[in-house]
Amino acid sequence: MTRILYSGTKNASSWAFRAWLALREAGIEFEERVVDIRKPQRFENLNRIVEFSPPAAVPVLVDGETVIFDSLAIMEYANELAGNKFLPREPRLRARARSFLAWQHAGLSGLCPRLSFESAFYPDKRAMTFDEQAQSARAYDAFEKQLSHSGGPYLFGDLSLADMALVPTALRLASHTPGDRLSQWPQVAAWNDRLMARESVREWLSEANGLPVVRLPDYMP
């Protein structure tokens, strides 16, 4: 096998999750090497990555001689290998799907750094702050509108890179959103369930759920 994905600790690396998902959903064979990104071993482990990947971060896909060192680049590559089936064919829709991808890649208006991926696995969740609730409502409104526009079952009809990029976010938001609140966005709630039921997502999460939680010091107020 010539493709190696340097992935990350499964309950701590949302970026690796996205790249891994795109490769899996595209049916691409790869060898997975999980880099333990938990502290304190994180820095030593990532220092090994810098020998072949400038950002010293995961994910990295090494495909023969080629090193692809960003989750979005890996997702786009997976899509190309799969005959571009994970982006809409129509240029305006494709641009719109890429807008969701870019929004997520840029941290979803600051929401992701505040509500870390790790926190989705905490048994004791804190309530979202007023600001986090407002930001998450903004994201949910946008997803609901997009699902109405496409008619579902995914944001752009068929499963796309936009859905895959948003899986870790769907997880962290839903896990912090009481069911009665989430019911304000019925199509988002169904989309969440659909995403979480995918075999690829279940495979990653079954491993992630079996790991000791990764506590981040700034989670609790």
Ligand SMILES: N[C@@H](CCC(=O)N[C@@H](CS)C(=O)NCC(=O)O)C(=O)O
């Ligand atoms: N933009 C990069 C971000 C990758 C990233 O930040 N990965 C984290 C793990 S989830 C990491 O390895 N961070 C190393 C560090 O920040 O020192 C991508 O999309 O691949």
